[in-house]
Amino acid sequence: MSNLSKILRIVGVLVLLIVGAWVIFHPVSPGTETVAHQRAIQGIAYGEQKPAAIPSMSGGIVNPVTINLADVEFEPIDSMYDRWLRGEIDLDEQEYRLPPAEVQALKESALNMGPQKGDSSPLALGESQPEQLAPTLLFGFDALDVSDCCGGGTTVPPDSDMAAGLNHLIVVENSSFAIYDKTGVLQIGPILFDNILGVSGTFDPTVMYDSEDDRYVMGIEDGAKFYLMVSNSSDPTGTWTYYAFDARFYGDEFFDYPHIGIGDHAIFMGANMFNGSVPGGYEGRIYAMDKNAAYAGAAMSWRSASTGGTGGTPQPLNLTGFQQGTVPQPFNTHFFITDQYDGHTADLWAWPNALGTGTPSIVQTYNLDTLSGWTAGFPIDPPQNGSTDLIAGNDWRFRGFEYRNGEGWTTDTVSFDFGSGTVDMVRYFRMDLSGAPYTALQVKGFGWTTSNMIFPDLAVDHCGNMAIGWERSDATIFVSVEFDGQLAGSAWVSGSPTQLKAGEATYFSFDGSPLRWGDYSGMAIDPDGKTFWYMGEYAKNISGYQANYGNYIGKFTYGCNVGSSPVADFDGDGDTNISVYRPSNGNWYDIDLGMTSWGLPGDLPVPGDYDGDATTDIAVFRPSNGKWYVNGQGTTKWGASGDVPMQCDYDGDGSDDIGVYRPSNGNWYILGSSFVSWGLTGDIPVPAD
Structure with missing residues (x-):
């Protein structure tokens, strides 16, 4: 054997020993997760569930139950705190559509995203002059708070929403509701949903006003059943009719986060379905309920369809503008917006003849990163003043889907780095719904450079002016409520938000950091077509409970001239023409x-x-x-x-x-x-x- 051969053999043995030692002793923890890698993994995980190939239809008929609010007797119920103490619920178990480790990886990736600079970057509040005017605040008042939940208990998150009708406002939270007049005077309530429905464990309430038929609509669930409630007249303080049905398709899954929208012939709802026999452990699901039957107090038919594993958190279109004559009728094809949980992919679904034989399908897909010119990050958990406990920012699902003048509007929370570190900010998205190809009209973001904005909601008036509200938190302030708006034809919000309600105290809750907040707030457009109402949550100075949130309602306007039917002499004959x-x-x-x-x-x-x-x-x-x-x-x-x-x-x-x-x-x-x-x-x- 030559000396060269001996040397090569010795070197080979040494290399094997070094490699073996590295394999044995090198840590095997995974590297830092990135958004790009996470999106790729999600594509693989959901690969077997093509949204357009589903839709797994179901349906049924449910009988009505009539109730009189004056007859409802208050009985204390188990709060979420009571159930949490008994180990019956985990408040974070079904909040996300990914495992906890993957969610944490997305948050860490967002915290390390680094600044993005460019002409198309989101609007940095406080660093630029307002381009347009913000809505004018008219007045505000305190509404439901943590003390109104359960007769002494505590339920989190608040899950606050509101609706405005001709003469009344209805506000809901977990898990009660109250009715006010339009000066903020309480008319009836708070009433516990469990008391009025004769059930236990309800949560995720929402409320809408149907300006086509002058009715109020509320929805709530218990993890399996959905409860639809409709007022029997324009006076919501009187009698109501409710319908209860099992919303599950497989029968063993967890039904969560139902949100309703008013249609022309139906009341629509979208929800998340977790675990059980659901393929892949998750799917979105959409529902249509016969509103004409419900308003008549008759047996009500309903249908549902799956939007699959990538059709997440379906938000049904909510039709507004009936009283101004701007909703085409009949409005036979209804729309939903879903997200693919990657922060940039939005799918628009169309459901023709939803109460008949129609099948929903995706009619357009949008890449919001491409349309906006910047990359959105997963929401982080904001800090707050006075505590190391963080406020839960939840995720980047859409919140609401509003129709006005042939367009659809939606909003969500995403994260961004303006140059001073990652913060949560508001993104909003507008598209043309007058016909295919349903073109994207606007994708914008705006935020404070060193503060966080979470749980936004928006509405649009008759003139096309948009108002948007959110909650704000950082290490120097208590959780507060703000709003801004975008004038019709403008490219941006005003950039000069109005503080609706300042936070009063450090927020605390029994569930541990990050403390659950949200899961949503409520913006409503008055049936007059020009007045906005917004209810947001703030950290309230209140004691004796296991959390300290309050809700505050503001009324504001752009002064839109809704106009009236022109009655004049169009032919010059001296008489007024009809x-x-x-x-x-x-x-x-x-x-x-x-x-x-x-x-x-x-x-x-x-x-x-x-x-x-x-x-x-x-x-x-x-x-x-x-x-x-x-x-x-x-x-x-x-x-x-x-x-x-x-x-x-x-x-x-x-x-x-x-x-x-x-x-x-x-x-x-x-x-x-x-x-x-x-x-x-x-x-x-x-x-x-």
Whole structure:
């Protein structure tokens, strides 16, 4: 054997010994998880459940039960704290759609994401001048708090929501509800859901107002059954009808997080289903319930379908604008938005003929990272003032899905690093629902650079102005409530949020850090089409319970001019014509002259005699661009987003002048004249001779 061969053999043995020692003694813990790797793993895990290939239909018929709120007797019930002490529930067990270790890895990845800079980056609050005006706060009041749950017990998370009708507000929390008038005076309640339904262990309440039929709708669950409650009239303090049915498809899964939306012929609901016989341990599920039967107090049919393992937390579209005539009827195909739990993939589902034989399917998929130009991170758990206990930020599921003027709006919490470390911020997403291909119209994010925003909700008024509220927390403040908004036609929110309610104390709870908060808040648009109501949770200075949250309601507006049906002399015969303007399609209908197409959805009717010929001219004002379109007379740019059009003969020359009132500063701007300052922020213009 040559010396070279001997040397090579010795080196080979040494290499084997070194490698063996490294294998034996080297730690085998996995490396840091990344968002990209996590998304790849989720794709594999859900690979067998193609959303478009499901839909695993089910359904049934359920009989009504009538109840009178005045007859409900209060009886203390077991709170979640009581059940937690007995070991019956784990508050975090079904909060996420991934195992705890994978969720923690996503949070760590978010904390280490690093700054993202670019022209398309989210809006950093406090670092830029407001582009537009925020909604004007009119007043606010305290609503339900931790003491209203169970007769002395404590239930977390609060799960707060609200709805606004013609004369009443309904607010819900885990697990009670109360009814107020519109000045904030309590009319009835708090009433425990368990008491009114004669069951135990209900949670995840939601509430909506149906402006098409002037009814209130509430939903709640117990992990297996869903309870749908509808008011029997426009007065929610009277009698109600409820329907209870087992919402599970397999019969042994955990039914969670049901959220309702008002449709034209049905009340829709989406929910998460965990464990049991569910393939892969998770799926989303959507439901349609016959609202006409429910409002009639008759036996109600329902149908459901699966959205699969990637069709998570389905949010049903909630139709608003019936009273302003902006909802196309019949609205036979309903929509849902789902997320694939990767922070960027959103699926739009369409369900035609939901109460008949229709099958839901995905009609568009959106990549929100690509559309926005920046990468969203998994929500982190924010710190708070006065304690090392963190506030649970939960996850990046969508919260709500609102319809207005042919568009769909939704929002969620994501994390981002503006340069001072990772924080939770608000993202909102708007798409065209008037027809395929359901184009994405806007994906925006905004946040405080060193503070956190969690559990947002939004609504949109008749003019296309959006209002959005959230809860805020960081190491220097107690958990508080804020709101902002985006004027129609604007690219951003104002950037100057309003604090609705300051936190009063360090938050504590029996469940341990991160302390459960949320799981949602409630924004509602009044049926008047211009007034917003928002209920958010704050850390309250209250003792004697195992947590200290409160809810606060604010009323605010952009001063949208909803307009009215134009009644004027359109043919110059000296008599008033009976006429209407239909905002949903821009058509004018005159009983004598027939139909004239003049305007687009979202335009405001501004009929007037602009040329002084004693005949009323058909005209619209477009809030998105501040332009006036007068039939036969061209276009005039006069006004800005948020202005209220006020056409009138201000100079007495026999013709109407183009003018606007600006609620933000109380100024009147009349074309051809200098502006007049007359009014204060929030005033309502009333020009007259």
